[in-house]
Amino acid sequence: MRVDFIKMHGLGNDFVVLDARARQLPDIDQATASAIADRRTGIGCDQLILLTASEAADFRMRIFNNDGSEVGACGNASRAVALLHGAPARVETDGGLIAVEPSGSGASVDMGEPRFDWDAIPLAYAMDTAALPVGWDGLDQPGAVNVGNPHVIFFVGDVDAVPLDTIGPEIENDPLFPEKVNVNVASVIDREHIRLRVWERGAGLTRACGTGACATAVHAMRRGLVEREVTVSLPGGDLTIAWRSDNRIVMTGPANEAYRGSFEWSDYA
Numbered sequence: 001m002r003v004d005f006i007k008m009h010g011l012g013n014d015f016v017v018l019d020a021r022a023r024q025l026p027d028i029d030q031a032t033a034s035a036i037a038d039r040r041t042g043i044g045c046d047q048l049i050l051l052t053a054s055e056a057a058d059f060r061m062r063i064f065n066n067d068g069s070e071v072g073a074c075g076n077a078s079r080a081v082a083l084l085h086g087a088p089a090r091v092e093t094d095g096g097l098i099a100v101e102p103s104g105s106g107a108s109v110d111m112g113e114p115r116f117d118w119d120a121i122p123l124a125y126a127m128d129t130a131a132l133p134v135g136w137d138g139l140d141q142p143g144a145v146n147v148g149n150p151h152v153i154f155f156v157g158d159v160d161a162v163p164l165d166t167i168g169p170e171i172e173n174d175p176l177f178p179e180k181v182n183v184n185v186a187s188v189i190d191r192e193h194i195r196l197r198v199w200e201r202g203a204g205l206t207r208a209c210g211t212g213a214c215a216t217a218v219h220a221m222r223r224g225l226v227e228r229e230v231t232v233s234l235p236g237g238d239l240t241i242a243w244r245s246d247n248r249i250v251m252t253g254p255a256n257e258a259y260r261g262s263f264e265w266s267d268y269a
């Protein structure tokens with residue numbers, strides 16, 4: 001079976017998008033998703049995105065990390081899908097209902113409301129998620145926020161000085177996080193600007209992480225460090241994050257289509 005795909009990215013966080021809204025595809029399991037995402041032997045991407053019909057929204061977006069794990073949210077892919085869809089849409093994800101709107105060469109996404117309760121992150125036991133009493137190799141007192149997926153956020157003096165490639169997987173897989181976690185290291189530049197690097201659960205170091213930008217901005221706002229609308233600068237570029245008075249998070253930024261192609265399903269399934 002020949003399958004079409006669209007290669008897209010948001011600030012360099014890249015995706016293989018399969019649009020199964022009009023044409024049924026075989027179900028995707030962890031092995032197939034990681035085979036397609038593999039950068040050496042597959043097409044290669046940080047996340048595989050599958051669009052399908054939905055009873056609850058205009059369509060459904062399923063998200064598979066590079067390791068094949070299926071997760072609840074992907075901010076950068078939400079903007080890419082908005083660009084692809086070409087009109088405002090409500091989108092069902094495993095992490096909740098989001099609303100996407102293409103704008104210029106990118107999109108705005110209403111990511112829904114943040115969750116702060118320890119068991120909504122989730123954590124293995126009750127803790128104050130505004131300042132967890134834990135630390136790893138000089139990174140301590142992080143915050144934790146769920147924005148459809150789990151994030152832990154550390155404020156540091158210099159994000160480039162953190163050996164995220166080694167400490168990231170250690171924290172990602174710590175038993176404190178029963179569903180693992182995305183690891184964010186951030187520096188507050190001023191009240192309207194944050195610098196951020198992310199070790200992503202199931203994908204590793206990425207050029208950008210949209211949900212990481214949302215979680216980090218909201219945590220910084222919660223601590224009173226920044227205004228309710230900030231620019232978050234990631235290695236791949238900038239996002240604007242607003243935490244509105246209705247408690248919903250709105251992320252705005254670029255999205256790009258790189259190329260289109262097709263593959264033989266049996267090569268990866």
Ligand SMILES: N[C@H](CCC[C@H](N)C(=O)O)C(=O)O
Pocket residue numbers: 013046047063065071072073074075076077149150182200201202203206208209210211212
């Ligand atoms: N690695 C994330 C999913 C992708 C998030 C990221 N690519 C984004 O733009 O939000 C997780 O396991 O929850």
